[in-house]
Amino acid sequence: MTKQYKAFQFRLLPNKVQEVLLTKTFGCVRFVYNKMLEERIETYEKCKDDKEMLKKQKFPTPAKYKSDFPFLKEVDSLALANAQINLQNAYKNFFEDRAEFPKFKSRKNKQSYTTNMVNGNIKLKAGHIKLPKLKLVKIKQHREIPADYKIKSCTITKTKSGKYYISILTEYEKEITPAIIQHVVGLDFSMDGLYVESEQGKKANYPRFYRQSLDKLAKEQRILSRRKKGSLRWEKQRMKVAKLQEKTANQRKNFLHHKSKKLSTNYDAVIMEDLDMKGMSQALHFGKSVHDNGWGMFTGFLRYKLEEQGKQLIKIDKWFPSTKRCSHCGAEKEMPLSERVYQCSCGFVLDRDHNSAINIKREGLRMLAKSITIKTLGTRGLARST
Incomplete structure (x- = not known):
């Protein structure tokens, strides 16, 4: 225990x-x-x-x-x-x-x-x-x-x-006993839908709560900017803005809890890329979209839910060419962000994110098999030495 x-x-x-x-x-x-x-x-x-x-x-x-x-x-x-x-x-x-x-x-x-x-x-x-x-x-x-x-x-x-x-x-x-890994899924980060699964290309379909409330929030913030700071009317309007922002945050958290719970229940291991979200938002100028998704929060929820059941969250290197590689033949090619469908010279055609999720899953399985082999060899070596 x-x-x-x-x-x-x-x-x-x-x-x-x-x-x-x-x-x-x-x-x-x-x-x-x-x-x-x-x-x-x-x-x-x-x-x-x-x-x-x-x-x-x-x-x-x-x-x-x-x-x-x-x-x-x-x-x-x-x-x-x-x-x-x-x-x-x-x-x-x-x-x-x-x-x-x-x-x-x-x-x-x-x-x-x-x-x-x-x-x-x-x-x-x-x-x-x-x-x-x-x-x-x-x-x-x-x-x-x-x-x-x-x-x-x-x-x-x-x-x-x-x-x-x-x-x-x-x-x-x-007493947390390690789960037998039978069902594995790879997740590819998606800017507009949180993630895409390697299994049948299922999407999380994140509703983008912040984007939905953006117009209303902008209107309330404009009203706040015209109020005299510290006055009763300013405080009343500040409370409106705060409640709107809090509602958006709670909606996001609730959605992420439900999705992470579903994944941790259905799979024994979840594989994803070790992404630098801050760097991505700055380099690609997708700050609002990246932060609206709450990917870091989602990863944290998923990790502790899996660990409670003895399951695993596996992160592969962020430089792994999951987007460039063909999940059918293994060939690689450049993929600009505007190109949403992966078309390989071998004739294989698939949604860009689904193709990437399959590659992420395969790389994670390779890492998992390698770690199991190392542990097994280590145990055998110990047995021989004793």
């Missing part, structure tokens, strides 16, 4: 008093983060040439600021402690060249904080959840959390439209 982690997200419905305390907590977490970062920057400027010295420097704790700023005592101390951990992780990523130098948090940033389960301070009780400092908060729990799942932490978030959500991270034990 191995430890697994799963998060459950629910709508939080705080009362007016709890909303005030949540706003204070968001602000205090941001304040402590910025204060600690300010001190670290001063230290960094003094000895930035000596990275070893910087790594040894200890972070100040949130308790240090409570005497000078008594309002910090009003909020959850675990939320402040997590702000310190987040900054430490940001610094660690910077020193390991995985991220840029940490930046100050602004009020315009995402408003959220995380608190941890300590001595039963978080509990679900009949349509409510008990949280530190907030006590019982009404929750819209649309599904049950299994009794053997242990709550580890909770992250409370406020959206731009003023809605509150809580993400409950749980820990459980489960």
